[in-house]
Amino acid sequence: MGLMDGKKGLVFGIANERSYAYFIAKQLVGQGAKIGFTYLPIGKMEHRVRKAAQSLGIEDPWLVPCDANDDASLDTVFEKWKQDESTLDFIVHSIAFADKDYLKPDMFHQTPRQTYLSAIDTSAYTLLAMSQRAMPLMNDGGAIVNLSYYGGEKVTPGYNVMGIAKACLEHTTRYLAYELGKPERNIRVNCISAGPFKTLAGAGVGGMDQMIQYQEHTASMKRANTGDEVGDTAVYLLSDLSTGVTGETIHVDCGFSIVGVPEGHGA
Numbered sequence: 001m002g003l004m005d006g007k008k009g010l011v012f013g014i015a016n017e018r019s020y021a022y023f024i025a026k027q028l029v030g031q032g033a034k035i036g037f038t039y040l041p042i043g044k045m046e047h048r049v050r051k052a053a054q055s056l057g058i059e060d061p062w063l064v065p066c067d068a069n070d071d072a073s074l075d076t077v078f079e080k081w082k083q084d085e086s087t088l089d090f091i092v093h094s095i096a097f098a099d100k101d102y103l104k105p106d107m108f109h110q111t112p113r114q115t116y117l118s119a120i121d122t123s124a125y126t127l128l129a130m131s132q133r134a135m136p137l138m139n140d141g142g143a144i145v146n147l148s149y150y151g152g153e154k155v156t157p158g159y160n161v162m163g164i165a166k167a168c169l170e171h172t173t174r175y176l177a178y179e180l181g182k183p184e185r186n187i188r189v190n191c192i193s194a195g196p197f198k199t200l201a202g203a204g205v206g207g208m209d210q211m212i213q214y215q216e217h218t219a220s221m222k223r224a225n226t227g228d229e230v231g232d233t234a235v236y237l238l239s240d241l242s243t244g245v246t247g248e249t250i251h252v253d254c255g256f257s258i259v260g261v262p263e264g265h266g267a
């Protein structure tokens with residue numbers, strides 16, 4: 001018996017087998033969920049996402065292109081899912097983008113208007129855009145999870161405009177949770193704030209190696225979190241284990257975010 005038996009949903013954001021979304025999909029499949037996959041239609045993404053799905057034992061995955069910045073592309077994904085599966089129990093939003101030229105220390109104040117707006121569009125508004133389209137298919141309630149980082153709460157040099165987008169994402173989570181949580185909708189929306197992790201998106205943030213080292217040194221548990229730990233928390237938030245939880249941002253960072261002044265630098 002799995003925690004996700006009988007539940008089906010869409011995972012947005014696998015680029016390869018290092019993606020946080022991959023670890024989430026892995027743990028969801030391990031608990032019995034049926035998953036539909038999407039890929040950003042550029043380069044070799046279709047091949048990579050198919051390979052990632054196959055490595056989870058899904059030989060012929062439900063796999064469609066999706067550029068989440070494009071409303072028509074999102075419409076196509078949800079319409080195709082409706083035709084094929086009729087209902088939806090969950091979605092995983094694990095996508096983000098910001099121009100890496102501005103993800104360097106001391107560059108935030110130089111951010112151009114379009115770079116700022118595009119980071120918020122891809123990394124935060126898309127959660128709202130997906131939720132709008134998921135709602136009519138979640139006729140027996142549902143659950144939505146997205147991914148944030150501590151740089152949305154506190155200044156993290158180099159994270160810059162992505163931190164602004166994450167603050168926006170976390171608060172979008174709360175506003176959506178409020179409206180979608182009404183009894184006639186019964187859809188929960190939660191956020192996982194995960195520690196730094198070497199992925200394609202992670203590599204675009206200036207100083208990622210130092211961020212990971214700092215987490216290992218500073219976090220309460222003196223280590224970095226694993227991808228599977230993020231996946232397990234997503235299972236909790238998307239399963240019936242968390243039916244009373246919505247609008248939360250849960251940190252999966254080995255206790256990094258609870259530390260104010262690290263040992264050796266305080267009283």
Ligand SMILES: NC(=O)c1ccc[n+]([C@@H]2O[C@H](COP(=O)([O-])OP(=O)(O)OC[C@H]3O[C@@H](n4cnc5c(N)ncnc54)[C@H](O)[C@@H]3O)[C@@H](O)[C@H]2O)c1
Nearest residue numbers: 013014015019020040068095096147196197199200201202
């Ligand atoms: N890696 C980290 O250190 C870290 C830490 C905390 C939170 N996160 C968050 O986790 C999430 C997943 O990132 P990741 O680190 O696994 O990196 P990743 O590069 O593996 O995943 C990012 C995904 O976003 C997708 N994407 C970008 N623009 C898109 C668009 N317009 N339409 C559809 N998809 C688009 C990419 O195709 C890719 O699959 C992001 O929200 C990221 O900010 C990452």
